[in-house]
Each structure stands twice: as C-alpha cells, then as structure tokens.
Amino acid sequence: MSRVTIALVALAGILAGALGYATIIQPAPQTDSVAVQAMIDDAITAYDAQRSATMAAAPAQEVATLDADIINPMIESFLMSDPKILQRVSVALDSTLRAEERSQATAAIATMQEAIFNDPGQVVVGNPDGDVTLVEFFDYNCGYCRSALPDLATLLAEDPNLRVIFKEFPILSNESIDAARIAVLVGDSDVDYWSFHEALFTSRGKVDKDVALAAAADLGLSPVSLELDMGTDSVSRTIQTSYEIAKALNITGTPTYIIGNEVIPGAIGVDELRQRIANMRECGETQCDS
Template sequence: MRVLTLLLTLVFAGLTAPAFAAEFSDGEKTEIETIVRDYLLANPEVLEEAFSNLQERRRAEESQAQQQAVTDNRSLLLNSSRQAVIGNPDGDVTLVEFFDYNCGYCRRANDDLKRLIDENPDLRVVLKEFPVLGPPSVEAAQVAIAVNDVAPDRYGEFHDTLISSDGRVDGAAALALVREMGIDTAAVEAAMEDDNVQATIEEVYGLANALGLTGTPSYVVGDSVMVGAVGFETLQAEVNKTTCGELSC
C-alpha cells in the first residue's frame, strides 16, 4: 500500500509538475503509469476506499466550516432584533429553526418542536422565516413577520396554525388567518410595507448562506447544525448536549 501511495503520488501529482517530471524519462513515466493502472484494475476496491476517504474528509471540512460560521454569526442567530421567539424567552438553551410555511417536512416536524418545548421548560426557540419555495412562501413570511411586529404575543399561535395548514399557503391565506384570529389586520398590512419585513428576510437569507443551508427545516443548537426533519429524539439529544454535555441528562 505504501508503494501504491507513492506511485499514485508520482502519477497524479509529481508527473504533472514540470520540475519533478523532468527527473523521469518518457519510458519511466509510462512504466510507472502502467504499474499503477494494472494495480488499480486488479484491486478496484482501492478506488472505493480512496473515494470514501475523500468524502469523509470533505464532510469533516464542511462540518468544521459550519461550526465556525455558527460561532461567527452566533449573536445574529440567537439575538437578532428581527426574530420571533417562542417557548421560554428567558431559557438557557436556544434552538434555532429555519423554516418555510409551504415545506411539508416543516409541517410534520412542527409536532416534534411542540413536544420539545413541552418537555423542556427551559428551552428558547428562535424561528427564522426562510421562504425558499417561491413567491407564495415569501408572501406568507411577510405576513408572519408583520404579525410578530404588531402582535408578538400572538405570533406563536399564528405560526403554529399557519404551519399546520393543508395545501399551499400564500399572503392571502396568511392574512385570512390574521383576521380569523382577531389581530389588527390593518396594522399588519401597514407593517408589511415597512422596510423591516424585507430586511428580516434578507437577514435570514444571509445567515442561511453563511451556514450553507439551502433547505428547510434546518436547526442550530449549540454548535450543531442539522438539516432536514431529523426527529424529536435527535433534537432532544442536541438540547441535552447543550444543557449538560451528555446525550441524556
């Protein structure tokens, strides 16, 4: 294996460098390449192993970059003035969720989030409006952000109801819910015209880009970033790690 590593290094790296390649004649280079080729044809599993190692290395690098991005953006993730908070607003542990009202996985995962809040009275949940599924999602997010500005004490109920909707949700559907809940619709519509609404969405897009997030739901707990509807148990384990340093407290 050490010989193979050397040969691969020569073929794929050294032989492409003019100064290094000059040390070998054309015949020697051809012979080395033939030896490597024959070895790989006889032992193709080596390529699988190399590819697997490369994937693991890249995953580790991506995870490290994500953790650094969390560190660099922690204040904006946890304490932005443009965010909605549910659960215990004074809780010692914070979970951040990036979501889209038209995301089917977000809708199913909402039960996991509610259970997490019920079973962890010290949990603070920051909700990031991350509309990635087209204009209807953007419209719904705009209404939700305005609701949080006008009636922050009603936002949790509004969010839970809207994320539990069947079918496509857009601005009209979100405003219909505002009226149904008895929230000041005129005030919400006025708030939607404020620059804060678009600034909030752009802030979340920027955070998602920094963290490498492209889909919903996505979560941040402590230094951990989780993508997809990972389930209650996984979320609880991450909350526990942040709370007591163990998977189970």
C-alpha cells in the same frame, strides 16, 4: 526500487492513513471506478514529484518509464484482494469532509452570531433564557417543514429549558413571502405566535397572505392594519437578515436548523434533534467524542 513498487507503496500508505479516520459505522456508498483511478493518479503524481526532485540533484541518473498498462492491473489486484478497503476509504473521506464542513460552519456561525441568536426582530418561543437554542429556517409552503412541526411541538412540550428561534426564510413562492411578512408583524405583536405558526402549517392548501391574515385575525389582530404594514422597511429588513444569514452559511433549503455550531439541513426527526440538544448540554457540541 522501481516506480511501480514505489507507487504501490505510496498508495498503500495513503490507504492506511485513511483507515485512521474510519469512525463512522454506517455503510458508506461504494467507491466508484473514477475514485479508484483518482487514487492511482495521486500515487503516481506523488512519486513523480519525488522523482523530479531526485533528478534535479542528479540529472544524469537514468529514469525508468512507468507503464499504466502494468501498474493499473497491479493496483486493481491489490484492491480486489480486500474490496473493503474501498469502503473504508469512502468512510474515511466522508468523515473528513464532515469535519471540514463543521469547521467551516463554526467559522461562519461565529461571524453571524448576533444576527442568528440575538436579532431583535426574530421570534423566540419556549424558554427565552433556555440553556440550549435551536434555530429553524422555514417556509410556510414547505411540506417538509409542515411534517416537522410535530417535532418542535414535542421538544417544546418536554423540554422547559429549550429556546427556539424562528427565521422566516420564504424561498418557494411569492405567496410564501406575503405570509412571512404577516408573520413578522404577528411576531412583533403581543399574541401567542406559536398558535399562529401552528395554524398556518395545519391549514389546507397554499399558505398565502389571506391565510396568514385570517390566522392573525383569530388572535385578535386587525387584518387591515397588518396588510397596510406588511410592506414596511422593518418587515423587509427582518426577512432580508434571514437571507443574509442563509447566504453566509450556505443554507439553500427548508427546514434548516442551527444548534450550537452545526448547520443541520432537512427534517431529521425528533430523535436526532433531541440527541443533539442533549449533546449540547453534555459537552457543548452537537456531537460529543464519547
């Protein structure tokens, strides 16, 4: 069998194996020419490795030269005969990468379990003994976090068994850091944190220290005391813990949610959050096999 034939067979085997992972039904991005060339190169490399082993056993055996000008048009013709192959390969690749990301997230979350779910400095709203926990990393000056506020309000109103943890993750500005420091102190006080949280996200303009102090004052807290305490080590440690978790889990933006063993970046909407919560109750994972 020639190298050309073997390379084609090897590529066909790679493509056929990939089809077994094609479980996502959404249209995937079309595979570009670089990806196609990479598949060709992988097939040739696999052949060369096998051929080298054969040559080591029989060094006197004559080896044919593989001409890219011949093999490339043949593979292109094979792929063009069924262009949907590229889509299926792309879907399979996406599915594989997502599975790898979930596996990595599971391992990372396991190492940070206590800091994520049981940190004594974190703010918990909803049912503190709820059967499902949703964690949100947010910045008070994040527009996407602001737009996602109604999603959490809806979930808290309709789900009496939902536990929500807020993680201060001020990454957008110094004003965000100041507001987060005041928020940590409010979270340690005997007041309705959700009212404070909602007030900051529904305020006009940039959220800074003054906005946070005003919202805290509306709840009966002393702005003077809060401003004096906002730079204490305990406040800094609480925010630093969020940074450490984010680094371990490769969280780089807000809002980012954690449910179960999944890290969910972005404001994905109330329906998606609701489905993941339902899946947690059904199978213990955010994505059930069924």
